[in-house]
Amino acid sequence: MRTACCIAQRIARAHLHVRAQSTLSKAERFVVPIDAKSLPRGYLVASTYAGVKNAISPSPAAALSGVPKPDLALVVSSTPAAIAGVFTTNKFQAAPVVHATNALQAAQPNGPRAIAVLANSGCANAVTGKEGLEDTEELVELVRNELNPASKPSQPGPSDVLMLSTGVIGVRLPVGTIRRALYHLVHGQVLQSNPEAWLDVARAYMTTDTFPKLRTRQFMLGDRQCSMLAIDKGAGMIHPHMTTPGGLHATLLGLVATDAPIAPAALQKCLEEAVRVSFNCISVDGDMSTNDTILALANGQAPTVQGSADKLPHGAEISESSHPALLAKFSEQLTSLCLEMAHLVVRDGEGAEKFVQVRVRGAGSYEDAHAIASSISTSSLVKCAMHGADANWGRILCAAGYATLTGKSGWTIDPHKVNVTFVAPEGVQGIAPLPALVNGTPLVVDEAHAAELLRHEDICVDVDMQGGSWSAKEADAEAVFWTCDFSKEYVAINGDYRT
Incomplete structure (x- = not known):
């Protein structure tokens, strides 16, 4: 815990200069430029406006409000990535949470892998019964089938594609609306990797948030130059208590993507520890959402730095048994990033001034x-x-x-x-x-x-x-x-x- 406190203090010092500039908007203070060199290797992303919220609750004003923000986003890994997740403990878990927890559990004992994460805002697909789960499964299967065959694993697994949803509770997803937009994302040659594309993905996650939350960082693991990126959203209905799939313990959504070579079980353990002292230690209004989810992807595509003494074998993945010191270093980086992202959620709490x-x-x-x-x-x-x-x-x-x-x-x-x-x-x-x-x-x-x-x-x-x-x-x-x-x-x- 003391390590987490020290990390939090460093983050607070880093934000001190922007806190003093109270005349600036939150977006002006907390949206920071992203260096293209810090983006994780082996990921492509795309986002678009599908009109999810307008499809479930038509509003004439929506057509007159100018260029709408994206509300549908896709993150694709060039190779099957280790995936880990923590999820809300609310008894009314939303359909995408149920699907994801089932998928990660079904992928054991070999460890879950994923090729894509689909996210939508505007509709939480929560408290929608069997039909809501079927809607999630239909969209997940659509992404799996429509991605370039080169992106697909040779043997599809249950966790290949996961989905995140946030927005209005009690309404089914407008599957037809999303399906039409998905074809554009997958086939429209819009999948790319640059700071602007990632920022638009972060914007697609937003509901009542006032600014997109996106951060990156770089670090060495052995002879690999690793990058890590995080997106999250949340401004209301924030009091997370997330845990591993099947554990006892407006929505918080988060995605961490790294090119570090981390084994699935090790990634899950690192994510659980990072969330324990970060996202599970924040509150905006004391309300735990039906959709709270943090996913972490690790695809192992980090480049090798020549001349490094500590070499990792080609294709090797870091685990507790194989490289405990390197895993501890990765865990510290993940915890630090999760703390920073969790703080951004609190700073953007609905109506928050303190x-x-x-x-x-x-x-x-x-x-x-x-x-x-x-x-x-x-x-x-x-x-x-x-x-x-x-x-x-x-x-x-x-x-x-x-x-x-x-x-x-x-x-x-x-x-x-x-x-x-x-x-x-x-x-x-x-x-x-x-x-x-x-x-x-x-x-x-x-x-x-x-x-x-x-x-x-x-x-x-x-x-x-x-x-x-x-x-x-x-x-x-x-x-x-x-x-x-x-x-x-x-x-x-x-x-x-x-x-």
Whole structure:
């Protein structure tokens, strides 16, 4: 967890300069240029406007609104790529989630491979019954059959093509509309790989998002120059709790594509760990979607760098048993990228004006620290206080007190030990921490000091359990959660049934 915290601090420092430019729009601040050299090798992408939302809910105004954004996107790997996924634990899983989880499980034990991921916005295809699942399967099969034969695996597998959907719940996909657009994507010579094409794919994922979320990075694994790219979307209905297919544990969608040579089982484990400390630690409104999905692709097409001492055999894939040190390095890169993407989701929360970090430490386990941080982050009263720049420790303490702890170890909160402190955002100098509660006892809050801390877009809250019912040495677990404030704009957005 400390590694994740350090990564988060580096990301916060990187964004400090844009946070200060509050007169700029979110798109101007957080959409960054992508270097073509940083794009992962062996992927082609295309997107288009299919008119999905207008097909399920015709609106005359849609035709008059200018050039519409893409709402259908296809990502294709030149060779079957290892694929991993984590999915919502909502009991009403959408059809594409059901299809994907079934496909990944059916691909075991050899490990799932994929050649393409299809995504649409405008219709979630959730709570649509057997017919909704059949719609997903029909479109998946269409992509599998229509792709260039050179892109197909010699022996098709259940996970060859997966689908992501986001948008209105309770309405079936307009399959005919999507089918017509798909022929254009597959046969229209529009599949390509450049920053503009990838940015349009990110735009196709958007619903109430105000900007497309796309990031890349490069790193060495042995003698391979690897690239990694991530897309995600989400602004409302954001409180993910995603896990591996079949696990116990407006929608969050994410796609990670890398040319690193990672074995499927290793990729799944790395993705689960990355999501555990990133996407599963954010909340906009406390609502877990029916469609939350993060997929990761690794096609092994990274080029070899001549002269490197640490050579990987041709065709070799990195796994825990074969290259544990290289896999650890890959895992750190994936976690770092997922943290950055998760933060972008919170920053683009519907109506959000504040980015709030809640750190809980001195707990009996990571799970208990996470539960307390989650409870604080989803409290409507806490979020309203953050919007009003109110250092209201009482609301924070109340939310911590009703958190549902695991109970597995017997650890619990000791009200006489809890400290609540507001601290300056990472990178902001010259503002001292503001203790509001020490050993369960409130302090007189200096309102001028509080205003100086809370005027920033980024707000940091530190909650120290000091060991709770155990000693501080016995209970030193911590977790970090990221959330945003509640504004009038959030109510306006979600009061409109058309969104």
